[in-house]
Amino acid sequence: MLLFASVAERAGTRKFTLDLAEPATVGSARDAILARYPALEPFVHNLMYALNEEYARENETITPRSTLALIPPVSGG
Amino acid sequence: MLLFASVAERAGTRKFTLDLAEPATVGSARDAILARYPALEPFVHNLMYALNEEYARENETITPRSTLALIPPVSGG
């Protein structure tokens, strides 16, 4: 799992691994992350998700060794 | 008088002086130029005029030692 920017600061971590019950989806992984880092709750409504470096929907399936990233609203440029 | 680009090539000159009967205008100067360089006749309908480095109308008055330039359609950039 990868966290960035505001989300990484709030969780106090940028990278960790998660054991998920299969079949896992982006949504179930997100719920497992929130259980571990409840401080992220206020951020959730604004998050997007990237699975293996592609934007992904909540119902997308996660396979072992996938990389899921939580993407707060971007502000590059 | 200053000529440029296609007009200068056709007339075979880029700069000359002209004695004009007063009161002279841009239009009367243009007619005097055409009398001296009849080869410019086909260009006239497309010309603009600059008097002392400002675009000028045909009825504008020319005073002694003014600089009049014939401006073919511009194509810079």
Add this chain to the structure above:
Amino acid sequence: MLIRVTPDILVPAEAIASVASSRAGAINIFLGVVRDNNLGRSVNYLDYEAYPTMAEKVMREIAEESVVRFGFEDVAVLHRTGRLEIGETSLLIAVSSGHRAESFEGGHWLVNEIKKRVPVWKKEVWADGESWVEGPESLGMQAPSHG
């Protein structure tokens, strides 16, 4: 197609050279620059963070889409990360095209899409606090830092 996320200074001449083409009549270059103020508040500096591998992937997708949409000869997109001082360039794009209209229109489209889709974040640092800017044009969270 030059695509890069980097902590190093962005050099316009490199991007311009990379898009040069004998078929190009127009090259448009855009620099996103750190301004000394935002929404009425004085800014000391910005700190940019990226998801670098994904950011380059998305930048390349957008650049390729712009080639199809606007018929560009070539495109360069570079984004800088880390601490950027006032006046420094955070985003550098260059596009080459046959004619000028599409270089302006497509260059603008490219910058808009980059700001919407590329996983990069900026934190504004003021004299009395700091805030992650959330969303391409948003106000940020406006919370003073506790540091």
Add this chain to the structure above:
Amino acid sequence: MLIRVTPDILVPAEAIASVASSRAGAINIFLGVVRDNNLGRSVNYLDYEAYPTMAEKVMREIAEESVVRFGFEDVAVLHRTGRLEIGETSLLIAVSSGHRAESFEGGHWLVNEIKKRVPVWKKEVWADGESWVEGPESLGMQAPSHG
């Protein structure tokens, strides 16, 4: 405000540096470049002629008008004259502004006005002839040279 008609090579970095401002969040740069073809015809090189003093005067007027219209922080307009080979830059403009939208819109306006109003002319030279281009987008006279 950097305004120049010159036979020397145009250097984007000089124009960019000249418009830098701590209030600018966006810098847009446009290069008009000599293309190897025009209207289906292969071009060898271009020869630019200017009425230099008047050209600089008109360029300055247009630049000043763009500052009023688009709120630019600063503007640079440089036009090269003489023989230009394929890939060389004939026109270089740079504008700095608070935000990106006006830098693209106003930069485009600036280039359009320069092409309409500034007393500069280009001659296209092909393998088998040459022609003065008459008007900002015209075909030129298409007469083969007798030289």
